[in-house]
Every structure is written in C-alpha cells, then in structure tokens.
Amino acid sequence: MSSSPHAATPEPAGEAPALPAARGRGLTKVFGEGDTRVVALDSIDVDFERGRFTAIMGPSGSGKSTLMHCMAGLDSVSEGSAFIGETDLSSLDDKKLTVLRRDQVGFVFQAFNLLPTLTALENITLPMDIAGRKPDQAWLDVVIDTVGLRPRLAHRPSELSGGQQQRVACARALAGRPEIVFADEPTGNLDSRSGADVLGFLRQSVHDMGQTVVMVTHDPLAAGYADRVLFLADGRIVDEMLAPTADRVLERMKAFDPETSAAGTH
Numbered sequence: 424m425s426s427s428p429h430a431a432t433p434e435p436a437g438e439a440p441a442l443p444a445a446r447g448r449g450l451t452k453v454f455g456e457g458d459t460r461v462v463a464l465d466s467i468d469v470d471f472e473r474g475r476f477t478a479i480m481g482p483s484g485s486g487k488s489t490l491m492h493c494m495a496g497l498d499s500v501s502e503g504s505a506f507i508g509e510t511d512l513s514s515l516d517d518k519k520l521t522v523l524r525r526d527q528v529g530f531v532f533q534a535f536n537l538l539p540t541l542t543a544l545e546n547i548t549l550p551m552d553i554a555g556r557k558p559d560q561a562w563l564d565v566v567i568d569t570v571g572l573r574p575r576l577a578h579r580p581s582e583l584s585g586g587q588q589q590r591v592a593c594a595r596a597l598a599g600r601p602e603i604v605f606a607d608e609p610t611g612n613l614d615s616r617s618g619a620d621v622l623g624f625l626r627q628s629v630h631d632m633g634q635t636v637v638m639v640t641h642d643p644l645a646a647g648y649a650d651r652v653l654f655l656a657d658g659r660i661v662d663e664m665l666a667p668t669a670d671r672v673l674e675r676m677k678a679f680d681p682e683t684s685a686a687g688t689h
C-alpha cells in the first residue's frame with residue numbers, strides 16, 4: 424500500500440493491514456452444463472486495495488466482465504466468495520444486496536445503461552435520489568466539469584452522442600463516491616480525447632479522493648493510467664504488472680498474445 428495520504432480513506436493506525444475495498448476468494452463461475460458448460464472464472468483469489476486503480480486485461484472471453492459482475496454483486500458465483508469490504512455478498516438476500524450495490528458500488532457497463540426518459544443530470548444523480556441522499560454539490564461539480572458534461576446536462580440520452588452517453592455513465596458511477604467503482608471498458612466507445620478525459624478523471628478520483636477503481640480495458644494506453652494491471656486468461660489471473668506504462672503493457676501483450684496486441688494498437 425502506498426503511503427500517499429488520501430482524504431476519504433485514512434490508513435488506520437497500528438499494524439493491522441487495511442481491509443481491501445473488495446476481494447474475491449476461490450471465485451468460480453460456471454455457465455451452462457454439458458456441451459455448453461463454460462468455466463468463466465476458475466477459482467480466482469484477488470484483492471482490490473483501497474485507494475488503488477486496477478486495470479484488468481485479457482483476451483475476449485477470458486472472464487473480465489464476469490469477474491466484474493460477480494465482484495459487484497450483479498451476478499452470483501458458482502463457488503467461492505466475493506466481498507465488498509467485510510461483507511460476503513453471498514450472505515445477503517436480494518434486498519440487502521440491492522442496497523449494498525446502490526450505496527457502495529459504482530458500475531460503468533460496456534453498454535451505457537442510461538434511463539432514456541431522464542436528462543443527463545437526472546441520470547447522474549439517480550442512484551443518490553433513489554437512496555434519498557443529497558449529492559455533495561462540490562464533488563458533483565468536479566465530476567461534471569471533468570467529464571465535460573456541463574453544456575449537456577438537460578439533454579436526454581437519445582440527444583447525446585455515444586461518447587457523451589458513456590461520460591454520463593462514468594459521472595453517475597462516481598457521483599455518489601462509492602466504496603469501489605467497476606468500469607467495463609469505460610473508454611471503449613470514446614474518441615481518444617474524451618477517453619483521455621475520462622481516464623484522467625478516474626486517475627484523479629483515485630489520487631485525490633482515495634477512490635478505488637477497477638477497470639477492464641483492451642487498450643494499453645488506458646491501462647497505463649492504472650497502478651497495476653491484472654492479466655486474465657481462461658478465467659484465471661495469469662500475471663500482474665505494477666506501475667504499468669503503456670509501452671510495458673504492449674510488450675507484455677505482444678509476448679503472450681500477438682492477436683490481442685494487434686487489436687489493441689489501432
């Protein structure tokens with residue numbers, strides 16, 4: 424754990440290590456049975472430390488989205504446990520799980536998942552409105568300005584470009600300052616300028632506010648914003664890189680999977 428101070432999550436005094444924001448133990452997810460049986464996650468142990476930015480990379484079908492869904496309580500596991508803080512998600516009934524997801528987890532999906540009848544601003548504050556919590560206006564302003572949405576706040580999703588919709592989704596995930604943010608290719612639909620804005624914002628939320636972020640990406644440049652990269656293959660974590668740079672990530676991808684590195688460079 425780095426010694427950098429962050430306002431939201433001061434390190435506890437004493438020798439006990441800080442509890443990770445989220446962790447998986449023996450996480451296993453099997454889809455289907457017989458001929459269609461797929462082991463999407465194969466007994467994964469993983470920690471997501473507080474105030475850290477983790478990127479998850481790996482070939483298509485390696486289990487990245489499944490890992491995010493199981494960690495975020497959006498899907499059940501077949502075996503093992505996913506924890507948010509101290510809470511084992513499998514110990515919660517549906518109602519408690521819904522509340523935990525709403526209050527402690529931010530999620531940015533591969534598809535945008537915005538409500539079409541609400542404006543951009545209403546979409547951003549929706550989770551807090553449902554929870555009956557007042558947004559922290561100063562933080563909301565930082566979020567909105569960083570993702571560059573101020574001129575579009577009164578627009579509905581159908582009146583926004585794909586990139587703008589994805590920025591609304593990122594703002595929504597971060598607006599309530601959840602325990603942990605899971606983002607599944609948050610820059611996949613953005614031009615490089617908007618993508619860099621979103622990545623810079625995620626980085627800033629980790630550095631300045633102690634936010635914990637986990638992000639799936641195929642893009643070595645995006646992974647370079649993270650504190651570490653986990654590499655998945657066939658439902659297992661096969662490698663880890665600390666303090667990644669885009670160049671080192673690209674080298675790693677070329678060495679292990681020439682096809683993916685070709686896809687990641689355009």
Ligand SMILES: Nc1ncnc2c1ncn2[C@@H]1O[C@H](COP(=O)(O)OP(=O)(O)OP(=O)(O)O)[C@@H](O)[C@H]1O
Pocket residue numbers: 454455461462463481482483484485486487488489490
């Ligand atoms: N609902 C489902 N039913 C059956 N199989 C599934 C389901 N969801 C995922 N899978 C399978 O589980 C494996 C892992 O899928 P997952 O979506 O996690 O991959 P991914 O690494 O996110 O890939 P991509 O980079 O293409 O998004 C794949 O073989 C996929 O076909």
Ligand SMILES: [Mg+2]
Pocket residue numbers: 487488489533607
């Ligand atoms: Mg995926």
